[in-house]
Amino acid sequence: MVFTRKEIATLILTNLESNNAVLKKQFAAHKNEIGFFYLDDLLPNNLALEIHNNFPKTKDTVQRKSIREKKYTAFQMDKYNSLLEEVTYAFQDKRVVKLVSEICNIDAVFPDKNLYAGGLSLMAKDNFLNPHLDNSHDKDRNRWRVLNLLYYTTPDWEQENGGNLEVWPKGLQEKQITITSKFNRLVVMTTHNKSWHSVSKVTVDKVRCCVSNYYFSDNPLLDSDSFHVTTFRGRPTEKLKDFILQIDNNLRSFVRKLFKKGIRENPHQYKK
Template identity: 25%
Template sequence: MINFDYLEQNLDALRVQYLTAQPFPYLIIDGFCDEEKLQKAYANVPELNNKSRDYGFAGNKFEKSNYKEICPEFLELYNDLSSERFNTILAYITAKKTFVDPKNFGGGLHQGKKNSFLDMHLDFNYHPLNKNWYRELNLLLYLNKDWKPEYGGHLKIKDLRTNEEAALEVPFNRMIIQQCAPYSLHGYDMTSFPEGKYRTSIATYAYQVHEMIIEKPRTTDWFPKEDASLLKKAFAKNYNFLVKTKNKFFGSATAKNQ
């Protein structure tokens, strides 16, 4: 499913592009998958009804964690992404011993319907189940057929250290590999896709094993817009504490959704 030959033939160029990108390391790969197979996979994408658990920070966004069950092409993609061959490629490009979570905790098929949005945020840093796995990368494969810039939904990234930002286009069969760090904000503004079209992506995450915990473990940190309500800003400020308290007594809803 993945165009491995292209990746392996261009490793050095991809590595340079990733490591030198601004405002922080990221990489855009067009034609990431075999086009014909990805078209077949796209044709099997259902309308999702499992709403994101990101409360008020994600608008009209739906998810399916076990996307590999949808069709053979998605199963092949899932297996390719978690393969040793792909892990070797990732480790070379990023110059770190990274590997894809074989169970894809928290990832899956994401579908943004009418007026969908995702507030800027930092992702959780340490894996909730494998406590010394540090989240190094988001891998986002976009399935936006016939996407146009005016539809919106660009992946917005921002460096908290410098306030530098960028807006990355999200057409069909584009993979964006984005560094996860304590400063790498990302999200997307409200979309205006035509009726019957959705902002669609496959999210996968890669990690590095840490022998020593170097950061305080966190869940998602949210950064609502300046014009957000006071209630939303207060919720964002206390989100980590509230989620940790809930998980302590009721368990992780994300873990249960695998």
């Protein structure tokens, strides 16, 4: 069966509505630090498997490899199976956006048709993402990034595999909360100047697959929020790496002060 984005969005909406009260409570428990909720079995199992089975191979994606991160991304969606574009944009259906924003108690939230830093994410063995703050704005620096939606699609993914989302609600010197990248799980988390998060290193010879979206708003979540580039830090045990990353952050921030949109356009966006 071929699913359209509207049909997938209706499935997502129905599940969110059925769990609305639980998700609101879950989000509220964390809202004063890094608000988040997660919902398992988001889509019918056969559809979730089909989504995963149509993910591209890593050789057909864009590799990001540096001291900050090691992963693969795919965002030029018309290069891949059409189901992947349909499920990605299902999360941008106005009904889904409205309900997610209500669960998180955030007004006037907008999806990102350009998939700036969104789309598909793949992480193979030894891939990782160091603790970081997401870029504070959209590609044109007109709106604030406020929510990160992550839908995981790799079957039989266990916590010991690594490749799991980590949130650091009390900062990088306190213990993180690990949210396993479980098959057919949706995670929604806030993004602001204190929302440090990371992905643990993948330890198995498998690929963790994820559909990623961001929502934006005309206003920041925190009064203290300010513009920043994607800002990386070392883990508590990575003292030298942390020092180097802080220098790297400062250099990239300086460039963005001189050039509002950077020296060159960020290629991580869907150009139709």
